[in-house]
Amino acid sequence: MAVNLKLALMSLVFLVAFNAINHAQAAVFDVTTHGAKPGADMTAALTSAWKDACAAAGKNQVVVPKGTFQLGPVSLDGPCKGPIEFQNQGTIQAPADPSKFQDFWIQFLHVDGFTLSGGGTFDGQGQTAWKSNTCVNDLNSCGVLAANLKFSFVTNAVVTGITSLNSKYFHIILLGCNGLQMEKLTITAPADSPNTDGIHIGRSSGITITDIKIGTGDDCISLGDGSQDITITKVACGPGHGISIGSLGRYKNEEPVSGITVTGCTITNAQNGVRIKTWPGSPSAGSASGMHFEDITMTNVDNPILIDQGYCPHGQCKAQAPSTIKISDVSFKNIRGSTSNVEAVKLACSKSVPCEKVNLQDIDLKFTGSGESKTICENVNPTISGTQNPPGCTGAPAAAGAPAAAGPA
Structure with a gap:
């Protein structure tokens, strides 16, 4: 009986220590602590927060708090040392000028164990791009326009509870992804906005899309x-x-x-x-x-x-x-x-x-x-x-x- 009690106490101590270590490893990387301010460009701050979170062991969060922030084109790259979550609680706005982009606004690249959440909005401000989109009538004249969110070679991921608004081109692109679940999203653009596909999937497998509202021009x-x-x-x-x-x-x-x-x-x-x-x-x-x-x-x-x-x-x-x-x-x-x-x-x-x-x-x-x-x-x-x-x-x-x-x- 004493031996069993001793073993139980040792197991409890181990679990407490293990949880403490896990808790100590987890961290929140708020973009405002990296210099982001509402109403201003936060490209450098987000890049810095992502880099630090990606390099840290354990499960980490990159957080954009409530408020409106400006963001230029950015690629948030892995692989990371542990699972990572991008939590957007606010409204992030892209530059209106389509010439400032290649084929994406925000890209997540080579990330495993990824979550995108927070209930916030990604506003692509696509109105200017739609006016200059000549490939509605001639596919050979299509220029490069930016998708709001591009997931490239992302695995074991969840995208939940966010809004994609007025993308310049496709709202969300999945390329080379595996094991990705998308749920409870809102994707919106006017009915006459050209080439604003809600979700486009290419060369990807194991994708689940559920409980999503999509209204677009394509x-x-x-x-x-x-x-x-x-x-x-x-x-x-x-x-x-x-x-x-x-x-x-x-x-x-x-x-x-x-x-x-x-x-x-x-x-x-x-x-x-x-x-x-x-x-x-x-x-x-x-x-x-x-x-x-x-x-x-x-x-x-x-x-x-x-x-x-x-x-x-x-x-x-x-x-x-x-x-x-x-x-x-x-x-x-x-x-x-x-x-x-x-x-x-x-x-x-x-x-x-x-x-x-x-x-x-x-x-x-x-x-x-x-x-x-x-x-x-x-x-x-x-x-x-x-x-x-x-x-x-x-x-x-x-x-x-x-x-x-x-x-x-």
Whole structure:
């Protein structure tokens, strides 16, 4: 009994000492103690606070307190000695002049065990950039514009409770990330702001997006090549261009897309609902598979369900050359709501590599115009079950040689 009591006391002492050491290692690096002042530029202060926190052992926080701060373009780089949290409690504003940036405003690079939180706002002040954005009509004239937040090769991370406002370009970009969870975000820009995608994912895996409100001038969420094992739930999208896989096939040697699940979302007053888009005349073959859309409510959406393998905005491609991106194992289940487009469901697949294993189940999209809406199928023969409004495809797919129609931006 005495031995057991002695062991218990030794264990308690060890736990207290261990917790004390952990507590001693943890630290808060407030940017104001590094020289930041509300209303002034804090680029040097933030860089200094991040550097010190990254170099310290233990779990550390970089904190921007309540107030409005100015910040120029900055890259906050790892690897760090321990997990690190950037907690923005205030409003951080970017310079309005787009010429002061490359392709990002704030970048997190090579950080493992990262958290972005705090309930604050990242204001990209994109109005000036939108006015000078000429690539709305000519993709070849696109200059370099800055995303509000760029996560490059970030792993085991959580992004929660922040707001991205009026980005000059995409709001949030994930590149080469793995094991990243995004939740309880607000992403906002006017409906006519060009190229302000809410979240863009490229060559990343193990990404979870949930409980997010996105209203922008472009895709709420876009998934580029190399997107794998992506789960999107409880996203409220609108206005915008919907939730899109692609565009794919514009460049050589793109990586496959696979394992995409979109469930429990609402899309309102948007140009598109859920869509897959690939370029015609793709320079190399590719694939997109295992893409599933389920339990989605559409309200006043122009193109609720769309596969567009002739995506050719502003004539920037060889529209008559078929896409070489193979689409397979796709399902649209329990998609309901309203549309003003007579072509409520459009599956326009490639004549070169027709879509395979496409499933339409329990589709109920009420047409708000006059006459009957319809389902268009080109180079695909989907499996159809349950409720079908509009009626599913009848007859054979489009004849070989008939190109898929160019779709919306």
